[in-house]
Amino acid sequence: MDLQNEKQLEQYLTEQFEWFHRHPELSYEEAGTTARIRELLAGAGIEILPYPLATGLVAVVRGQKSVPDGQDRTIALRCDIDALPIVEETDLPYASENRGKMHACGHDLHITAGIGAAILLQARREQLCGKVKFIFQPGEEDARGALKILETDVMHDVARIWGFHADPTNAVGVIGIREGYVTAAVDRFAIRVQGIGCHGAHPDDGIDPIPVAAAIIQGLHTIIGRNINAFHPALLSVTKVQAGTTWNVIPALAEMEGTVRTMQREDRVLYERRLRETVEGIATAYGAKAEVIWIDSAPATYNDGRMARLGEEIALSQGMRTVPEEQSLGGDDFSYYMEEETAGRQIPGCYLKIGTGVGHPIHHPAFCVDRNVILPAAKYLAAVLTADIE
Ligand SMILES: [Zn+2]
Ligand SMILES: [Zn+2]
Structure with missing residues (x-):
């Protein structure tokens, strides 16, 4: 040929x-x-x-x-x-x-x-x-x-x-x-909210991690609107939420995963910082503990x-x-x-x-x-x- x-x-x-x-x-x-x-x-x-x-x-x-x-x-x-x-x-x-x-x-x-x-x-x-x-x-x-x-x-x-x-x-x-x-910077995060499990009828005996997780999700979604320059593309998706095993037990743990996408380098840094502050601040306010795992992927x-x-x-x-x-x-x-x-x-x-x-x-x-x-x-x-x- x-x-x-x-x-x-x-x-x-x-x-x-x-x-x-x-x-x-x-x-x-x-x-x-x-x-x-x-x-x-x-x-x-x-x-x-x-x-x-x-x-x-x-x-x-x-x-x-x-x-x-x-x-x-x-x-x-x-x-x-x-x-x-x-x-x-x-x-x-x-x-x-x-x-x-x-x-x-x-x-x-x-x-x-x-x-x-x-x-x-x-x-x-x-x-x-x-x-x-x-x-x-x-x-x-x-x-x-x-x-x-x-x-x-x-x-x-x-x-x-x-x-x-x-x-x-x-x-x-x-x-x-x-x-x-x-194309955007691709970052991934996982959040573990540690509470104290107890009976579903006696939440005052423990620390329910589920309302903490809910508040965290609300909080994370405000970072784009309140902290990132409105002319800069950015996105957050919470894609996995997991907690509990049955209807009458308050679990000890709630876990979440998701992704953050940004274009500008400074937004990437800012987003990670604000995400950590938001998670930790909300967990503390509810008397729970939270851990953030942040994984950088392609810029x-x-x-x-x-x-x-x-x-x-x-x-x-x-x-x-x-x-x-x-x-x-x-x-x-x-x-x-x-x-x-x-x-x-x-x-x-x-x-x-x-x-x-x-x-x-x-x-x-x-x-x-x-x-x-x-x-x-x-x-x-x-x-x-x-x-x-x-
Ligand atoms: Zn492909
Ligand atoms: Zn391809």
């Missing part, structure tokens, strides 16, 4: 996409997926960096054109590779063969478009200066897979990083892109302005249309690559959305990517990476 021929490349990538769709693997179990990516890249003569990753891999295309200012430039593209524990409900001829697992988030497209972009750049490496690293990342659905990649030194020389996601709210040929925040993703403009320009030059990328209080662990805390320094990045045909949302059992997007997506990413490294 001549991969320099566009028609043949399209056919090849479509076949690979179907293979990946048929063989979905869950977070950190992507062994077959990784082996296949490795085989395809090696077959195209693309170098794979020898990182000791259990799943996922990093490939590199080294440009052969000398860099005018002598500076070594490296940019990266993140492609996530894992699937979801969903029973597929499509009648596609290439539907999942691993029952109960499904590429319902389009990561099969991410893999294939990434491989396609690498093949296109490898063919033009004589005209390319600098290096492009292709990060095939495990465990995005777990929101911590990026941290596995960041245990390697892959980002040490990376100047900028690109990421993308399949977008079933837009047609093929539409790129969603914007400068600024596009917010902030798209660099210069990169967003470049992504837009390239889309238009490829005959695509651009729309303002929808902001989401969902998260993506792509943001870890840009953070000082995890990447070692701040690295500008841009996370964009590639229209995959309007249909069921991601994570839906009937989610489906229009295969006509595969080659244009690969070409678009290759063009963006080429332009960015110039």
